[in-house]
Amino acid sequence: MTKIDFQQYVTEGFFDETFDNDKQVRPHYALFIDRLKKMGLKKLNLLQHSTDRVQMSLGMTFNVYSDNQGIERILHLDIIPRIINGQDWDFLEKGLKQRIQAMNLFIDDIYNDQKILKDKIIPKELIFSSSTYLKQCIGLKPPKGVWIHITGTDIIRGGDGAYYVLEDNLRCPSGVSYMLENREILKRSFPEVFEKLNVRPVYDYTHYLRDMLESLSPVAPASIAVLTPGIYNSAYFEHAYLAQQMGAELVEGRDLVVKNDFVYKITTKGLKRVDVIYRRVDDDFIDPEVFRPDSLLGTPGLFRAYLKGNVVLVNAPGTGVADDKAVYAYVPEIIKYYLGEEMILPNVQTYICDRKDDQKYVIENIADLVVKQTDASGGYGMLIGPKSTKEEQAEFIQKIKKNPRNYIAQPTINLSRVPTLTEEGIEGRHVDLRPYILYGSEMKIIPGALTRVALKKGSLVVNSSQGGGSKDTWVVDNL
Structure with missing residues (x-):
């Protein structure tokens, strides 16, 4: 059995939600990490393989309009859940x-x-x-x-470990079915630890x-x-x-x-x-x-x-x-x-290109910023400065000058990372979080969320249309 020991797991330079800077397991993850170590990598890979098959059999697919490899694919569910402590939630x-x-x-x-x-x-x-x-x-x-x-x-969570709202989705937000089906799959994959952690329900x-x-x-x-x-x-x-x-x-x-x-x-x-x-x-x-x-x-x-x-x-x-x-x-x-209140959950600092001073700052610092089209979604219409070429930056500068109302910019935030099963073993990958809020005669927030994960090494783009995957999100109270 190939053991899982996390000796090679890298936490430097990012906020890792599972391990602190001294490679110590955070308390709310301890029980699950102990289970992984006892399981071994081979069994974990088998579980992942069966998860992929279950997703396909359930029809958990989505269409990618720009994909020339075929329009239907599964939204890859990583077998390692993301765990959030109840106090944070x-x-x-x-x-x-x-x-x-x-x-x-x-x-x-x-x-x-x-x-x-x-x-x-x-x-x-x-x-x-x-x-x-x-x-x-x-x-x-x-x-x-x-x-x-x-x-x-x-x-998202930034490098300081704090939570920030990245954007609001108030029209037809998607993804909740994956949150629900992910939960059904994961609780069957890890029944003992799921029960011991007393994960808050989403069903x-x-x-x-x-x-x-x-x-x-x-x-x-x-x-x-x-x-x-x-x-x-x-x-x-x-x-x-x-x-x-x-x-x-x-x-x-x-x-x-x-x-x-x-x-x-x-x-x-x-x-x-x-x-x-x-x-x-x-x-x-x-x-x-x-x-x-x-x-x-x-x-x-x-x-x-x-x-x-x-x-x-x-x-x-x-x-x-x-x-x-x-x-x-x-x-x-x-x-x-x-x-009449101060904001509890902060925004990411945002520069509005329609403001003269903001536009000047964005153009001068475009290599360090994320530029977004104001009416786009799904990871489209976006420039990630540190990962872009000079030509791409020049192209966006022209777009901003031509139609400044249509663009905003934000600092590049190193999203928090969580352990994810890859072909090379378990490595940290960047994630965001999409909770779902229902509002009728009262407001109800489901104690779980769709965690989207950037499957490509080093990528900050978690959108499914851009090659991202998902994780089940477990909200657990302090043990």
Whole structure:
């Protein structure tokens, strides 16, 4: 048996979540690391191989539109879980609740009274120039005053070990199905240690999701549908999985029809009314009568039925303005303005290229910064300065000068690392964290998250579309 001893495991230069600088195991990892050492590398590799097979058999695949090797692949699940102690998690939960509450008030304000703009806390040009600010939503009051029902906030740990919010995902955040399925696989892989650690459960997410959706319905019992763009969407597995787990209908835009401002599903037995739609279709495509007229993914009249209060859309249209990476830079001010509180969970320092001084700093220091397109996601539209060429830097400088509103920059942060099984053995790989927050009549944060891991050695990019994988996230209370 090839032993696992971690003698060659490198921790220098990074914050490692499992080992401290003296190579001592952090207390919340001790039981699991002891189990790994007793198991041996051969058994661990066998477990990893069986995990890959289970993922494929379950259909846990996603599509990569730019991949010429074939459009479907599994989101690689690394067999070694990421473990977070309960005290840290409780801090994250407190910070996330504050953030979501403030962001919800902000979205409601900018589509209604616009007090924050009148008080010049945020430049009105920043909001009105955002491609995700929808004029069609001005004056909108969603059910119970909630705009952002489902959030997947991206969190990182820096070299100082502190947690930071990297970005907000307030439109159609993906990945929760992988969090749930990863847990099912991992607890079968390590049943004894899982039980001993008393890991906080995540299995009830879909129950909470269904309860939240029903709480928003104008009628009871509610008829719920999950609106998907279809089988070729990168997250189709998730759409089908969540619909099945909730006992909801999985529909495409063509399966729905609007009559007398009510939404119905077309069935073989006639029309069936739909009360709540958990949409996984972006704003621009949900209704060709109001947004993009060329959309084949939505349903004509859907937005009109929503405005009449005859159907609930989750998340509410228009929330994407708060996903704008330039708006992200103002979240500390947003929290202070609406809640009168200091931010609990800090942002990463952000330079807005539309500001003259910020732009000058970014251009002069582009080799050390991460530059991001304000309306892009999935790891696209981004330059990682220290890993870029002079030509790539020059290209981004021209883009910034041409359209400064479209770019922000942040310091390059060495994301924390956790042990990951590689072809060379167990090595540290960079990770981020995506917790999921549900907001209906109350706010609920599931005590677990999707950990995304950069599988390529040295890479800081964890996005699945850029070759990243995932880990199960165990929240454990101090033993």
